[in-house]
Amino acid sequence: MTSSSCLRAWPLWPALKSLPSPVIRSLTLIAALVLTPAFSWTTPAANATVLFDEGKRALEVDISELFPEQSRVQISRWIEHLAHSLTLVYGHWPRERWAIDVEPVSGSIDDPIPWAQVHREKIDRVAFYVLSSVSADTLKHEWTGYHEVAHLLLPYRGWGDTWFSEGLASYYQNLLQARVGVLSEEQMWQKLYDGFARGKADDRFDGQTLLLVNQQMREKGGYMRVYWSGAWYFFAADISLRAQSNGAYSLDNALKQLNSCCAAQSLSVAEIIAHLDASTDQKMFSELYQRVYQSRKMPPYASLFAQLGIEIKNGQVSLVADGANARRRREFLSSTAL
Numbered sequence: 001m002t003s004s005s006c007l008r009a010w011p012l013w014p015a016l017k018s019l020p021s022p023v024i025r026s027l028t029l030i031a032a033l034v035l036t037p038a039f040s041w042t043t044p045a046a047n048a049t050v051l052f053d054e055g056k057r058a059l060e061v062d063i064s065e066l067f068p069e070q071s072r073v074q075i076s077r078w079i080e081h082l083a084h085s086l087t088l089v090y091g092h093w094p095r096e097r098w099a100i101d102v103e104p105v106s107g108s109i110d111d112p113i114p115w116a117q118v119h120r121e122k123i124d125r126v127a128f129y130v131l132s133s134v135s136a137d138t139l140k141h142e143w144t145g146y147h148e149v150a151h152l153l154l155p156y157r158g159w160g161d162t163w164f165s166e167g168l169a170s171y172y173q174n175l176l177q178a179r180v181g182v183l184s185e186e187q188m189w190q191k192l193y194d195g196f197a198r199g200k201a202d203d204r205f206d207g208q209t210l211l212l213v214n215q216q217m218r219e220k221g222g223y224m225r226v227y228w229s230g231a232w233y234f235f236a237a238d239i240s241l242r243a244q245s246n247g248a249y250s251l252d253n254a255l256k257q258l259n260s261c262c263a264a265q266s267l268s269v270a271e272i273i274a275h276l277d278a279s280t281d282q283k284m285f286s287e288l289y290q291r292v293y294q295s296r297k298m299p300p301y302a303s304l305f306a307q308l309g310i311e312i313k314n315g316q317v318s319l320v321a322d323g324a325n326a327r328r329r330r331e332f333l334s335s336t337a338l
């Protein structure tokens with residue numbers, strides 16, 4: 001089965017027909033990366049380098065040799081950093097084996113990663129199209145990388161329920177950046193707030209259910225409402241799990257359990273939610289699901305921030321320093337599943 005999800009260049013949807021032309025794959029190993037011993041069960045492309053997480057899960061990295069040598073070194077550093085960030089949810093990568101391809105593309109320096117896509121194929125593969133001569137540090141500060149790898153946290157390989165898969169990625173891209181140290185706590189909450197505000201401002205289809213807006217999104221738009229309603233779902237679920245367990249259990253744990261049972265499967269959103277509810281022995285995920293997919297505008301988020309000691313003044317977050325809410329808020333900065 002071949003399927004894909006997440007087209008990073010969603011604002012450019014009408015231009016998707018002009019995909020980057022196929023390019024020649026890298027033919028050289030990148031010495032800066034950890035090289036693989038031979039594995040009997042895996043046959044990486046001859047030109048790929050393989051990284052391992054602490055559990056010996058394998059990531060095949062294929063950086064096009066069309067990049068100058070120095071760019072390949074910078075990109076390989078970025079990929080190592082990105083792959084590490086993904087271990088900050090439940091300690092290991094979501095699959096025993098996955099892949100990242102990086103190809104060169106031209107574009108504006110303001111957008112160093114103008115194109116990216118997740119392919120859920122025989123193995124999960126993330127394809128990045130990156131400008132040449134961009135430093136590792138610049139790439140580390142681009143949200144796109146974190147967003148794409150966060151997609152792999154769900155065993156969802158279908159089409160249609162964009163709000164769910166994009167919501168998870170839009171939420172976790174911010175947590176990953178803070179956990180790996182490229183966003184401060186305040187910056188993380190500001191970016192989440194800004195996202196929800198963009199979802200609320202994308203009000204052209206208010207009055208229509210999220211389900212309908214999602215179905216019509218690629219023809220009519222409403223991307224921000226769809227993406228950030230989905231992020232709201234996971235944010236609300238995360239707060240609920242943490243509140244019920246007094247901080248001992250969170251969405252990190254629920255995703256870890258989902259990965260343990262079902263990583264290799266291709267589950268529908270309904271099946272994923274059923275698993276999440278079963279693993280947490282409650283109906284919270286399905287109840288929130290009913291609420292969000294029937295929502296007729298961006299769900300309210302001010303009360304969620306208030307529960308975490310986050311005040312909003314003129315669109316800017318202000319973090320309360322002390323108290324139980326502030327302690328709960330800081331717990332988001334590290335995984336509860338490690």
Ligand SMILES: [Zn+2]
Binds near residue numbers: 147
């Ligand atoms: Zn995405």
